[in-house]
Amino acid sequence: MKHTTxxxxxxxxxxxxxxxxQTVKRxxxxxxxxxxxxxxxxxxxxxxxxxxxxxxSPEKFEGNAVVGxxxxxxxxxxxxxxxxxxxxxxxxxxxxxxxxxxxxxxRLRFFGFAASGDLYLSTSLDTITEGADxxxxxxxxxxxxxxxxxxxxxxxxxxxxxxxxxxFNMADNPRLLYRFKQLSLKTGIEWKFSQHSLFIDAGxxxxxxxxxxxxxxxxxxxxxxxxxxxxxxxxxxxxxLLGNFQITVYRDFExxxxxxxxxxxxxxxxxxxxxxxxxxxxxxxxxxxMQKKKEETQEGKFSPDIEGEQNVINKFEQTMSDLAKEDExxxxxxxxxxxxxxxxxxxxxxEKIEELLKxxxx
Amino acid sequence: MKKTISKLVFLxxxxxxxxxxxxxxxxxxxxxxxxxxNTIGPGNVWIDFYALGFLWxxxxxxxxxxxPFAFPExxxxxxxxxxxxxFVESRVLSYSWxxxxxxxxxxxxxxxxxxxxFHNVGAKIEYRHRFLSEFHTxxxxxxxxxxxxxxxxxxxxxxxxxxxxALYDLDFISKFSFLPLKVSLNLGANIPFDKxxxxxxxxxxxxxxxxxxxxxxxxxxxxxEAFFNKSxxxxxxxxxxxxxxxxxxxxxxxxxENPMYLTxxxxxxxxxxxxxxxxxxxxxxxxxxxxxxxxxxxxxVNFPEEAARGITDGFDPWYAKWKLIIALSYPIRYRQTGAxxxxxxxxxxxxxxxxxxxxxxxxxxERNSFEQxxxxxxxxxxxxLERIKKRREEIEGSQ
Numbered sequence: 001m002k003h004t005t006x007x008x009x010x011x012x013x014x015x016x017x018x019x020x021x022q023t024v025k026r027x028x029x030x031x032x033x034x035x036x037x038x039x040x041x042x043x044x045x046x047x048x049x050x051x052x053x054x055x056x057s058p059e060k061f062e063g064n065a066v067v068g069x070x071x072x073x074x075x076x077x078x079x080x081x082x083x084x085x086x087x088x089x090x091x092x093x094x095x096x097x098x099x100x101x102x103x104x105x106x107r108l109r110f111f112g113f114a115a116s117g118d119l120y121l122s123t124s125l126d127t128i129t130e131g132a133d134x135x136x137x138x139x140x141x142x143x144x145x146x147x148x149x150x151x152x153x154x155x156x157x158x159x160x161x162x163x164x165x166x167x168f169n170m171a172d173n174p175r176l177l178y179r180f181k182q183l184s185l186k187t188g189i190e191w192k193f194s195q196h197s198l199f200i201d202a203g204x205x206x207x208x209x210x211x212x213x214x215x216x217x218x219x220x221x222x223x224x225x226x227x228x229x230x231x232x233x234x235x236x237x238x239x240x241l242l243g244n245f246q247i248t249v250y251r252d253f254e255x256x257x258x259x260x261x262x263x264x265x266x267x268x269x270x271x272x273x274x275x276x277x278x279x280x281x282x283x284x285x286x287x288x289x290m291q292k293k294k295e296e297t298q299e300g301k302f303s304p305d306i307e308g309e310q311n312v313i314n315k316f317e318q319t320m321s322d323l324a325k326e327d328e329x330x331x332x333x334x335x336x337x338x339x340x341x342x343x344x345x346x347x348x349x350x351e352k353i354e355e356l357l358k359x360x361x362x
Numbered sequence: 363m364k365k366t367i368s369k370l371v372f373l374x375x376x377x378x379x380x381x382x383x384x385x386x387x388x389x390x391x392x393x394x395x396x397x398x399x400n401t402i403g404p405g406n407v408w409i410d411f412y413a414l415g416f417l418w419x420x421x422x423x424x425x426x427x428x429x430p431f432a433f434p435e436x437x438x439x440x441x442x443x444x445x446x447x448x449f450v451e452s453r454v455l456s457y458s459w460x461x462x463x464x465x466x467x468x469x470x471x472x473x474x475x476x477x478x479x480f481h482n483v484g485a486k487i488e489y490r491h492r493f494l495s496e497f498h499t500x501x502x503x504x505x506x507x508x509x510x511x512x513x514x515x516x517x518x519x520x521x522x523x524x525x526x527x528a529l530y531d532l533d534f535i536s537k538f539s540f541l542p543l544k545v546s547l548n549l550g551a552n553i554p555f556d557k558x559x560x561x562x563x564x565x566x567x568x569x570x571x572x573x574x575x576x577x578x579x580x581x582x583x584x585x586x587e588a589f590f591n592k593s594x595x596x597x598x599x600x601x602x603x604x605x606x607x608x609x610x611x612x613x614x615x616x617x618x619e620n621p622m623y624l625t626x627x628x629x630x631x632x633x634x635x636x637x638x639x640x641x642x643x644x645x646x647x648x649x650x651x652x653x654x655x656x657x658x659x660x661x662x663v664n665f666p667e668e669a670a671r672g673i674t675d676g677f678d679p680w681y682a683k684w685k686l687i688i689a690l691s692y693p694i695r696y697r698q699t700g701a702x703x704x705x706x707x708x709x710x711x712x713x714x715x716x717x718x719x720x721x722x723x724x725x726x727x728e729r730n731s732f733e734q735x736x737x738x739x740x741x742x743x744x745x746x747l748e749r750i751k752k753r754r755e756e757i758e759g760s761q
Contacts, residue, residue, distance in 0.1 A: 071577040091430050121684045139417040139682040141644045
């Protein structure tokens with residue numbers, strides 16, 4: 001018994017060290033290029049990022065850069081801010097997002113939900129808002145709201161490394177918030193590998209002009225839809241390089257609208273965790289990936305008839321996997337009840353023996 | 363006294379056991395404009411670097427993308443006594459890359475501030491001298507050649523001014539340990555030393571609510587800088603703005619046209635003492651009557667009531683609609699104060715334990731449970747045998 005315990009402990013330490021050595025610094029909030037995950041960054045973690053892109057519209061080609069950073073400020077809260085530089089030089093809109101997710105988020109969960117308060121500080125010259133004109137332009141703030149829902153299929157027994165995302169946003173193009181009311185609906189599918197991932201996003205956006213006659217009831221009658229495949233490539237287990245391209249597949253805008261959506265765009269984003277502490281949720285994901293990898297390797301190497309041999313490491317990993325699946329705890333109450341029942345049975349048997357002895361006596 | 367000391371010693375012992383959670387929190391840190399009544403603690407020295415940016419009537423370049431106004435500010439505060447602290451604050455670079463203003467002041471609070479207090483009262487007094495003496499950005503040209511007048515950030519005066527605030531705050535955690543909220547109210551005034559501008563004296567109101575966490579705070583704050591006015595009607599000003607065509611302008615400022623901001627912000631602390639701060643003040647002032655676009659005849663035609671009051675020029679709160687403030691704070695010298703030690707303790711006490719997969723514990727418990735079961739079976743078996751033996755002996759004895 002003692003030897004088994006020592007062996008189990010050594011095996012556990014070994015597995016943990018092996019996991020640590022291989023640990024992928026994966027953020028809990030990693031999503032696709034267009035949609036972040038509903039989960040938030042670990043408390044105290046900081047990630048900085050830079051994003052460059054080329055956008056081709058019917059009128060022009062434009063290049064943009066975005067720099068930003070996110071910080072986990074509580075177990076379920078994350079703050080994120082970014083600024084855009086239009087044509088890599090001029091100051092574009094600044095955004096700040098405070099995202100809150102559902103509690104119980106430090107495990108692999110199938111369903112995730114987050115609500116976000118979004119603040120857009122516009123740098124677009126606004127001369128159409130009441131009180132503003134060409135001689136007195138305004139740069140307004142826009143406090144808006146967005147929501148994210150995702151489904152993590154790795155948490156299910158089949159452990160598919162697939163994630164679905166859906167997000168609703170009240171801003172599609174922050175530079176045009178002064179001019180249009182906007183609604184955007186996006187969805188994405190991501191296939192996660194232990195380090196890298198592939199994803200495809202699609203979305204539809206609806207625009208309502210603010211400048212039109214206020215007496216005429218406006219509708220969100222200008223719209224466009226797009227599709228955008230891409231991927232995440234992780235460098236040195238830590239930094240992420242994301243890339244995607246986007247094609248507009250449908251558009252219905254007024255002929256003389258001030259906004260024409262891009263026909264085609266390409267973006268590359270670099271993410272660098274500055275302060276990183278691994279979360280339980282992502283540690284479990286890593287273990288699941290490792291277990292899968294191990295199983296694949298073993299399938300190729302060994303015949304299934306390793307009878308009687310109990311591979312402790314495998315058992316340990318199974319335990320971890322079970323924990324990841326169910327988030328279970330050892331049921332002491334059940335164990336104690338079983339013991340009591342067994343004792344009761346023995347007591348009953350004892351009484352029978354005593355009765356027999358009494359009968360003998362009589 | 364002894365009780366307090368022993369309490370603090372106990373708290374120190376508890377917090378020393380959890381050094382990773384022992385954040386260096388300043389006892390006197392406020393929100394944005396809203397100051398907290400307590401001081402930073404004797405001997406403590408904090409240094410803050412602020413960067414403030416906003417957009418306002420910038421010359422549109424190509425594609426209507428203006429250049430922002432951005433100003434760096436420095437602040438340092440020293441705890442002199444437990445109830446007094448002094449500070450120096452400055453906007454080191456301003457319009458035209460010139461030095462803007464320097465402020466020196468102090469904060470005082472009641473003596474019993476070593477432990478957390480529910481009611482807190484204090485005062486803050488500051489002398490601010492504005493060195494920048496040239497015309498720069500102005501609202502509707504209401505600015506003289508020395509830079510006194512209306513700017514995107516409100517009314518500013520060249521030279522010296524005295525600013526004082528009465529501070530009151532409620533620290534809910536001291537009464538309800540599950541409620542780490544602070545509510546703060548400041549009332550005060552800003553009075554220019556230049557007699558010519560004394561009528562531009564303002565009263566100051568700041569009100570804020572903050573959630574003070576172990577490693578992070580978030581807050582929301584309302585701030586107002588309004589001209590003293592004996593009536594509820596708009597206050598009428600008349601001045602010869604020599605920097606604007608040497609003509610006397612008469613205009614009025616309604617209460618809602620004073621700079622009023624709603625600020626959202628937060629702070630994140632790291633165990634080494636560094637604190638990152640961010641705040642976004644959003645303008646909530648609104649216009650009444652004419653605007654800066656209306657002058658002379660337009661006022662007479664479109665706003666006859668204003669013309670009847672002698673108004674020659676319109677005014678509207680064309681201040682910066684939003685500002686972005688980021689800051690870094692670091693304690694040069696820091697000694698934990700009793701109040702913040704207690705706050706950390708209460709926050710830790712109410713912190714929900716993070717659920718962790720403790721592999722060792724799980725393995726040990728499984729093993730212990732099995733051994734316990736085995737041992738208990740063994741004991742039971744022995745007991746049963748003894749009872750049977752005893753019973754048999756009794757039966758045999760009776761025979």
